[in-house]
Structures are given as C-alpha cells and as structure tokens.
Amino acid sequence: SYVLTQPPSVSVAPGQTASITCGGNNIGSKSVHWYQQKPGQAPVLVVYDDSDRPSGIPARFSGSNSGNTATLTISRVEAGDEADYYCQLWDSGSHPYVVFGGGTKLTVL
Amino acid sequence: HVQLQESGPGLVKASQTLSLTCTVSGGSISSAGYYWSWIRQHPGEGLEWIGHIYYSGSTYYNPSLESRLTISVDTSKNQFSLKVSSVTAADTAVYYCARRARGYYVDYWGQGTLVTVSS
Numbered sequence: 001s002y003v004l005t006q007p008p009s010v011s012v013a014p015g016q017t018a019s020i021t022c023g024g025n026n027i028g029s030k031s032v033h034w035y036q037q038k039p040g041q042a043p044v045l046v047v048y049d050d051s052d053r054p055s056g057i058p059a060r061f062s063g064s065n066s067g068n069t070a071t072l073t074i075s076r077v078e079a080g081d082e083a084d085y086y087c088q089l090w091d092s093g094s095h096p097y098v099v100f101g102g103g104t105k106l107t108v109l
Numbered sequence: 110h111v112q113l114q115e116s117g118p119g120l121v122k123a124s125q126t127l128s129l130t131c132t133v134s135g136g137s138i139s140s141a142g143y144y145w146s147w148i149r150q151h152p153g154e155g156l157e158w159i160g161h162i163y164y165s166g167s168t169y170y171n172p173s174l175e176s177r178l179t180i181s182v183d184t185s186k187n188q189f190s191l192k193v194s195s196v197t198a199a200d201t202a203v204y205y206c207a208r209r210a211r212g213y214y215v216d217y218w219g220q221g222t223l224v225t226v227s228s
Binding site for chain 1: 146148155156157158161169170171172205209210212213214215216218219220221
C-alpha cells in the first residue's frame with residue numbers, strides 16, 4: 001500500500017513562511033491535495049491538484065509537487081493558521097483507494 | 110452549496126454493527142462524477158478513508174476494512190449509508206461523510222459524528 005509521510009509538527013513565527021512536506025514514492029507523478037483541520041472541526045480543502053486553491057482560500061496557501069516530495073507552503077503565517085494539515089492522494093493501483101498522510105501540527109509561535 | 114449531515118447512534122456495543130446515514134442537501138447525490146465517502150478519525154489521530162460509493166452503487170473500500178464494510182446509496186432520499194460489522198473499541202472514532210470530487214479530493218464534509226464502541 002502507498003504511504004505518505006509527514007513531519008508530526010512544524011513551528012513558525014507569525015509573518016514567516018511555513019513549509020509542510022508530504023513524502024511518497026514518486027509522488028510527483030500523482031495529484032496531491034491538502035486539508036486544514038482545526039480542533040473540533042471537519043477538515044477544509046486548502047489546495048487541490050498539487051497547487052490549485054478552492055475559492056475562498058487565501059493566496060498565502062500554495063502547493064508544489066515533484067520527485068518524492070509534495071509541499072504545502074503558507075506565506076505570511078497568521079495565528080489563525082494554527083491547525084493540523086493533511087496531504088492526500090488517490091492510489092490508482094491494483095486496489096485503488098484514498099491515502100492520507102499522518103498529519104502535521106502547525107504551531108504559530 | 111452542498112451540505113452533508115451524519116446521523117445514527119453515538120454508542121454501539123462491541124461485536125454489533127455500526128450504522129450511519131448521511132443526508133445530502135443543496136445538491137443531488139446522482140450528480141455525475143461525484144463519489145460519496147466515509148472517512149473516520151480516531152481520537153487524537155489522523156484521517157482514515159473508509160470507502161466511497163457512486164450513485165449507481167459502485168463502491169471502493171479501504172482494503173484493511175473491506176471485510177466488515179457495507180456502503181449503500183438511496184438516491185430517492187438523497188442519502189448514503191455506512192455499516193461496519195463486528196465492531197471493537199478500535200472502531201471508536203469521529204465518522205465523517207463527505208463528497209469526493211472528480212479530481213479525487215474531498216470538497217465537502219459533514220460536521221462529523223462521534224461513535225463510541227462500548228464493551
């Protein structure tokens with residue numbers, strides 16, 4: 001089965017840039033999606049298809065994907081960005097299914 | 110604007126069957142290209158995809174859960190349902206219903222419902 005690896009935690013000061021990685025075997029050949037989840041709430045899609053943003057998501061959120069690593073970048077981090085972030089893709093192998101990364105806790109210092 | 114709402118018992122006894130229903134509003138469950146999903150989150154842990162269904166009844170299941178799962182759809186009620194048999198404490202989680210868009214990402218989520226398995 002396909003495995004997505006995320007760092008458990010990332011810390012950043014307000015106004016700085018946060019980068020959250022998602023590692024997987026040749027992940028650059030797949031479309032990666034990112035979700036933000038705040039405590040007690042359902043996840044919210046923040047980036048889809050590697051680098052596209054749904055309507056209503058600030059341009060501070062961006063994504064990239066190449067080789068074995070996909071990255072969610074949050075520029076000019078705000079206190080309200082503190083949340084768990086999950087990457088996700090569709091593994092279209094012999095038994096297709098949805099794969100989530102383990103999640104990264106973003107702490108705004 | 111699509112909305113999803115989970116409903117069902119919040120407490121299930123071990124060895125019994127967990128049953129949840131998701132009611133979709135603001136859009137048709139028969140819309141082409143969308144799959145209707147169940148995702149769960151164990152307390153304090155990450156997201157786990159359970160499975161999803163197309164309005165035609167075609168299903169995809171998480172291989173690790175497949176033997177205990179049934180996902181069904183009722184297009185007349187704009188609902189889809191989840192059954193997990195032979196539950197244990199390991200099935201205690203917040204269960205989300207969601208819509209999987211054409212690009213294989215989830216664009217709408219329900220608010221989630223906590224299901225606790227008791228011994």
